[in-house]
Amino acid sequence: MKRLVWMGIGVAIGIIAFRKISEAQSNLQSNLGPEGLNRAVGRLTDGLYEFADAVRSGMQERETDLRTALGVESQDLARR
Template sequence: MKRVIWLAAGITIGVLAVRKLSEARQTFGPEGLNRAVGTLADSIANFADAVRDGMQEREADLRAALGVDK
């Protein structure tokens, strides 16, 4: 009787795992993964641009405060 219960539990867990993997594959399939990587790359590029702009503004402020020309 115990073996039947464990067998049923194993089959249930296996079926649930296969369903979750299939769902994840559809979500993060080739198109979904490419889209996610593209969005991440765009976000990183936008962040880097914002940091560069801030650095240039700060450098201009410091140069003006010190009276140094480029």
């Protein structure tokens, strides 16, 4: 019975993915041309920059937390 449930979930996910891909493909075909390509690349690069900024700020926040927890100051690292 468990396998039947998981198989049903897999089929449902496959159908949803197929519909999303078909929708994206039709949108891409309607936006063909230099302007559509420029917009798509611009959105992609904007998303990448936003992701990189989020990663950087998360890293900085985590480093601050670790430094506080360990009692390490920035000046101590500068001497080494």
